[in-house]
Amino acid sequence: MTEEIFRRDSYAFEFEAKVLSADGDEIELDITAFYPGGGGQVCDTGKIRGSDVTEVFLNKNRIIHRVPGNDLNHGDTVWCSVDWDRRYDLMMGHTGEHLLFCSLRRQVPDLSVNKIYISPKSKCVVVDRDISWDDIREAAVFANRAIRDNLPVTKTVMSRDDPEMCRVRIKKERIPEGEDVSVVSIGDIDLSACSGLHVMETGELEMIFVDRKVSAGKDGTAVHFKVGNEAKDAAAYLANTCLQASDAAESKPEDLMRAVSNLRAETETLRKTAGLFARERLMSLVPAAVGDAEIVGGVFPSVDLPILSEAAEYHKNSGRICILVSVGDGTSAVMSSGFGGIDCKAILSGVLAEFGGRGGGKQDFAQGGVSDPSVSGKLFSKLTEETAARLH
Numbered sequence: 001m002t003e004e005i006f007r008r009d010s011y012a013f014e015f016e017a018k019v020l021s022a023d024g025d026e027i028e029l030d031i032t033a034f035y036p037g038g039g040g041q042v043c044d045t046g047k048i049r050g051s052d053v054t055e056v057f058l059n060k061n062r063i064i065h066r067v068p069g070n071d072l073n074h075g076d077t078v079w080c081s082v083d084w085d086r087r088y089d090l091m092m093g094h095t096g097e098h099l100l101f102c103s104l105r106r107q108v109p110d111l112s113v114n115k116i117y118i119s120p121k122s123k124c125v126v127v128d129r130d131i132s133w134d135d136i137r138e139a140a141v142f143a144n145r146a147i148r149d150n151l152p153v154t155k156t157v158m159s160r161d162d163p164e165m166c167r168v169r170i171k172k173e174r175i176p177e178g179e180d181v182s183v184v185s186i187g188d189i190d191l192s193a194c195s196g197l198h199v200m201e202t203g204e205l206e207m208i209f210v211d212r213k214v215s216a217g218k219d220g221t222a223v224h225f226k227v228g229n230e231a232k233d234a235a236a237y238l239a240n241t242c243l244q245a246s247d248a249a250e251s252k253p254e255d256l257m258r259a260v261s262n263l264r265a266e267t268e269t270l271r272k273t274a275g276l277f278a279r280e281r282l283m284s285l286v287p288a289a290v291g292d293a294e295i296v297g298g299v300f301p302s303v304d305l306p307i308l309s310e311a312a313e314y315h316k317n318s319g320r321i322c323i324l325v326s327v328g329d330g331t332s333a334v335m336s337s338g339f340g341g342i343d344c345k346a347i348l349s350g351v352l353a354e355f356g357g358r359g360g361g362k363q364d365f366a367q368g369g370v371s372d373p374s375v376s377g378k379l380f381s382k383l384t385e386e387t388a389a390r391l392h
């Protein structure tokens, strides 16, 4: 059984050990400071007698160090070092997660955590619902005050059945009856069951900053954060982005949200007005005679699909063949026919396929599109040609 230095001292990163077993790349030591990962925190890396430790993991309660191409043998006495910069960043991130979550829970009291992920590249806590940016801001203010107050972070062992356990954040169903639980406290603001690695004082985090929240599907919302210098850099960078956005929106930074909301309202009004004009224009298209049939159509800028469909339906019901192409970010096409013998689905799908797009529908009504907006003219010509060819 390996003695686990990290349980009693998370700051120890250099140590001497004896090799208990050497099985290819997999090394077991009599004593180790390498954390094998757990509680959402990834494992440590480092060196054993100069060889890289690329991974550390638990296998049937044994801590295994993966040391590719090593020359270690059973009984060797070796000098080991954990990659301290990486470890300290993970400890800060892990402590930051405790602090951030308890701060979020002050805003949303029945919030619960579904997953935690702490690695050098990404730190996040997945909570069971979406949280407003206002609640996140208030939580961040509280958490950063706790960092300035330099609260002690301490670990104690409590019995699962201790009456004080009611104050502890814990998934009690995961702890066997009668078992002791390792509890981490941050000052008097948070108590949480955890056997991971933490810093000793909140001041070590220097700063915590939430820089992103994204949906985590059925798990809820992933709240991404940074600590220390990374938090300071991210905050400065995003503040600058906000200032640039304020300039672009011609507003003061503190009025940016209102400016964006006004811009959106204006855009919506313009979109509706443009829609009304487009609808009127599409409805009053003048048909051209091709044999016994009448064809209407054309290429139009950024017409919403419901308006294209409504106009196509109208011309179909008037017994015409209708070919409408709209060009915006991509190219959309709608085709309808109230004239017998024209298969809109076949013509549209066939032509769109030539342009790398897709379409579908029925014989008398079909729609589809191509991602490339530059082909709209050619697409319309080809649809018209194909239709005319079938009429002759």
Ligand SMILES: [Zn+2]
Residues within 6 Å of the ligand: 039, 094, 095, 098, 184, 194, 195, 196, 197, 198
């Ligand atoms: Zn923890």
